[in-house]
Amino acid sequence: MDDTNQNLRISVSDFIALTNQTLEYAFPFVEVEGEVSSFKINQGKYVFFDLKDEGGSIGCFMMAWQLRLPIEEGMKVIVGASPKLTQWGKFSLTVRSIRPSGEGSLKKSFELLKEKLTKEGLFASERKRSLPEIPEHIGVISSVEAAGYADFIKILDERFGGIRIEVAHVQVQGESAPDQIIRALKHFNSREILPEVVVIVRGGGSADDLSTFNDELLVREIAGSRIPTLVGVGHEVDVTLADLAADVRAATPSNAAQLLVPHRREVAKRVRHKVNLLVPRIERIMDQQETLVRHIVQGAFESLTRKQAQAEERLEMLRQVLYQLDPRIVLKRGYAIVHGDVQPGAVIEIEKSDILITAEVRDVSKKQ
């Protein structure tokens, strides 16, 4: 009996290779949801765990650097993987990505990573930098098709103008979103002329959608950015680890625009107020100058008045002296003036204050 044309006979190695080719053709990439068990990391590099549900269990392998979120026993996850038959005949999933599934696992993973990064000080308030008061050049990382981006730009345009806005268009949800955002951050941080702020915005979404912003590598990249960061992701109630790592956290994309720039009308009002304040200032200085001049004039007038009074006083004194020297005043005191040649026989005139006397001199002799 010829059995070669009945069954395919190949070596073990070829069989494994053929099986893997078939698997690769049938399931090049598959997402499998299950619960993590027997989780272990060997040599800090290789991650092994089983993914199981009520009906079965399958082994999984991945590299430690591909682990972007903390995973622990019992956590429900979705793995993105390729099925593979190993050379030892063990069927396993080679995992390329892993993310928590369901609210409970997402929350658990979030809390674990938050605790880890908090211990490292990534969210410490002393690390936070303030944003420039009015930036002239900003980098925005978002999807230009997203509603959150449109909200951000709308509010920004309403509030302020003249800003150079460079937009890095990235996916803001899905498996590749964290890496795209990381590349965009690296792009802005490696520019010769750095933007003054990098803004990361995304509108609301499910917890799974927003889990992009809880990616460990992304959170570390935000925390390590040379450029100050402003993150506005989701709605007000959503808090992501990216928010916590950012220098400034905005509640929403619209709020990010509000925090980034003041309203142009407010700034215009402040500018006008600043100039208007100069008017009373100039008036006050003019008043001071006027008061100073008035004091000087007043001082000069008082000095002049004083000098005039002194001169008048001196004049009065002189007048008094002159008065006392007046001959008529002397005559009034009883004295008389003798006019003529005083010698015996001569006729002389004797003048008193009120009468003139004509007399003849009988004798002239020296006083003893």
Added chain:
Amino acid sequence: MSVKNNKTIAEKTATLQELVAWFDGDNFTLEKALEKFSEAEKLAAEIEHDLLSLKNDIEVVKARFDEV
């Protein structure tokens, strides 16, 4: 101090700050104050105009971030 029209709002605001600070400085003279004041007023009007009319310049980066 002449004000160039091609200055940004921030530069014009900085110039305005300098002008305002001059009024508190040692070089203040009443003779120059009116000249400085009218300069500040003109600059403030320019800033107001810029603030209310300037548009943002949006440029989408050409680099692709979906490729390694």
